[in-house]
Amino acid sequence: MPEKPMLSRMGASVPDRIWVQGRDLCGELLGKIGFAEMTWLELTGELPTAQQTALLEAMLLTLVEHGATPMAIATRLTYLGAPEALQGAVAAGLLGMGTTFAGTAEGAARMLYAALADAPGDADLVELAAQVVDRELDAKRQIFGIGHHLHKPIDPRTPVLFDIAKRNGYKGRYVALMQAVAAAAERRTGKSMPVNATGALGALCCELGLDWRLCRGLAVIGRAVGLVGHIAEELRTPIAREIWMRTEDAIARSVAVADAAEVGV
């Protein structure tokens, strides 16, 4: 049976040279481009424009750090158990970047791409947004990228991201549709439902033409930095053992209270 080709152009090496995406790592990239440009190169195979770099840089920064998230706690607890394997502690934290937290950006991007895939250039985005919102809410599905449990009435990251997009020529119809979706959802539900940071990131992924399935990848890259940061702090001022101890104690107290209640004490 003839084998199928196995094509990959990510990188190659010979004794005196390393190519990354067809470019000479030592001659063309190291010291010549920044880390965000390298990220774009890896994702697309092309070097970005200055405008793409500026926007991507802001997008990557957005999700780096959010304090003691479940991911950061998981990383610290894992590092406590396996300090010989920092990579495992970072991996443990990244594994929490699923649908609950990071999946919303990709959900938003997917929705925006789908809604505009067949729409004419002059489509009425307010009308389109209303259709999307009605369809999702009628089917009792979540609309990704709007609302936030803490950041109210607006998510402070959203206007900054959209402003950076505007200055770099990337505030187009995906952003407009995302904003129209938020407005339509507010009208229908009567609740404040502004575009949140993941909704903004999803819309900007679309503006940059990135596959919606890579939105979560940007979140993972940014959060990898944050999780290494938490390990760096854990090395200076460790708290993982105390998190563990307090959790054990709190559970023991809850069990004692529940048991006492059951036996009528």
Place this chain on the structure above:
Amino acid sequence: MPEKPMLSRMGASVPDRIWVQGRDLCGELLGKIGFAEMTWLELTGELPTAQQTALLEAMLLTLVEHGATPMAIATRLTYLGAPEALQGAVAAGLLGMGTTFAGTAEGAARMLYAALADAPGDADLVELAAQVVDRELDAKRQIFGIGHHLHKPIDPRTPVLFDIAKRNGYKGRYVALMQAVAAAAERRTGKSMPVNATGALGALCCELGLDWRLCRGLAVIGRAVGLVGHIAEELRTPIAREIWMRTEDAIARSVAVADAAEVGV
């Protein structure tokens, strides 16, 4: 029992503001600093100088991409099985960033820090390097950061990294000692043993004053970008299933050959 304090200053949020390392994410960081500066901020709690940024940027770039590494293959195979969880595919790849590949940078940094910890400012680095090499080789231990199975007679990344370090004022005695260790190892073994990329990265971590245990963290951050890159390519031109099929076939052939040999066919 009074609880111990649980101090962490990585980040905090209120409805209209997010602080990262005590700085206002939306007002001071987004659109104002780059991704490498954010990385430094996360690792140290401080914003870097332009020189520190330039060096860190090159260091982060170095390990992003090296083609079809075991890590990249593991990521692609995992994505094949669990496309709903990109974070798991990246995590699977990162888990291979252990002692074999990424651990050498931290081993080099640890060795350099230890060797210079109590050395006077005018210590003879050639003499010190000879002592280190003799001690390690006498104990039949590996010397981290020198030699490479492919990149001979020199690793092309090393002179570029050291040149960037020099231009930014960070080519100091850790780099000098790393080079002296390589030279001493060559004299003692008679083999070509130049400083490789991980040795260079380990020395530069020391020059920047980073904890040696964070060397692996820089490798993990860089490689996270590369692994998302491999997923991006897998979405365009998938090869994971073919890797799997060829591996299965090759094993079946090897088993058939071995079985035939045993029964004297």
Place this chain on the structure above:
Amino acid sequence: MPEKPMLSRMGASVPDRIWVQGRDLCGELLGKIGFAEMTWLELTGELPTAQQTALLEAMLLTLVEHGATPMAIATRLTYLGAPEALQGAVAAGLLGMGTTFAGTAEGAARMLYAALADAPGDADLVELAAQVVDRELDAKRQIFGIGHHLHKPIDPRTPVLFDIAKRNGYKGRYVALMQAVAAAAERRTGKSMPVNATGALGALCCELGLDWRLCRGLAVIGRAVGLVGHIAEELRTPIAREIWMRTEDAIARSVAVADAAEVGV
């Protein structure tokens, strides 16, 4: 703000005793029950009957080993990179137990539970199966648990599992509905679509009354054994480096062929 209770009854320890699920580990469990019984105890908080144990044991065994799967390859490649952290190599392999391979059992269980949730005890399962198949195929959705790319015309594991279920009193209407779904799908598509091993496992999860979301957990437990097995073999006869080398070579050859074709050679 009063804190919510944090109830967990999995385990507790005092200096001379360890409780697991409210039972004395040393006095009641160690040497008294088997590993499969312990698994049931962990999943449900209760000790199983002999019949439940026999069925669970067979279910756990089913997915332990399937040769050079993507998961096993990922585990071996990760172990090559990080032999200091066996836990990471197993984790890397488990991360591939997603929707493609392991998700089908949970999909089948979810479908069966949903279909029978409101069905009367004497519901016509053939009619019900036809409705399920029509609804799923009309919506162009996959029907989980039927068909197999290799095991044709039947998956040899299915009749063995159903026979064990029958002997232990657990071949009830979930199994019957799963079989009826397969038959209905065959009728509609004209293709052979027997119940596969994951369909059988999904149906048996329902018979045992386990949450459909735990089906994947049983697969993960079984496969953890298999992946440690692959590491054991890798220690005796390593193949990870060769898998890597062949993959690199195959990619290089494919790229060379593609490049030659493009330049018209």
Place this chain on the structure above:
Amino acid sequence: MPEKPMLSRMGASVPDRIWVQGRDLCGELLGKIGFAEMTWLELTGELPTAQQTALLEAMLLTLVEHGATPMAIATRLTYLGAPEALQGAVAAGLLGMGTTFAGTAEGAARMLYAALADAPGDADLVELAAQVVDRELDAKRQIFGIGHHLHKPIDPRTPVLFDIAKRNGYKGRYVALMQAVAAAAERRTGKSMPVNATGALGALCCELGLDWRLCRGLAVIGRAVGLVGHIAEELRTPIAREIWMRTEDAIARSVAVADAAEVGV
């Protein structure tokens, strides 16, 4: 270049049959052997005796569950973030099975194998143990497998495990040496240092002839069951979000106290 053989005999499949370790899964294994026997088969390629099964079963049970460990907490927090990927939540927990918790069993086994590798059959184990303890403590290294922060004066699991080993004919000189090491360490330090559960497991791995590097594998298999158990409980009575909230609150309080102290309030 002729390729090296890639031998693996873990498993193989044809349409109507699946072999595991050269045995017919459906005809010889399913419904015929238990889960612990399958584990032994995977680790060694052979079916175990009844005695080996009984001992392995107890060993696997020992580490399944220990309440709200860092691993269990990491699993629950990860499941909160990525409920679509149960495999990732289990993997996150397993990643904490490193040197701190699970590594001690393998450290103990390695020490015992090394100490008895060249010892004659009638070696004085008390003398040998004293040498081992002196060598390790003189070099300021940890002796693996003795002492426990909670289980004092003895670890209640140890006598039970050793009793099961005795009844099955596996209480040999590795167990004796482990006990002698504990006694020698107590004599030298003046502190109570009984053999703990991981020390017992390490010694029993040696008695069974398993590679010391697989000790951690047994811990990983056992703990995989426990972590799926925690997810099962989390589905019934969720606590992950509360763990997160309390950790965030505790950090915020600690930071407020520290800040107040600094400004002299």
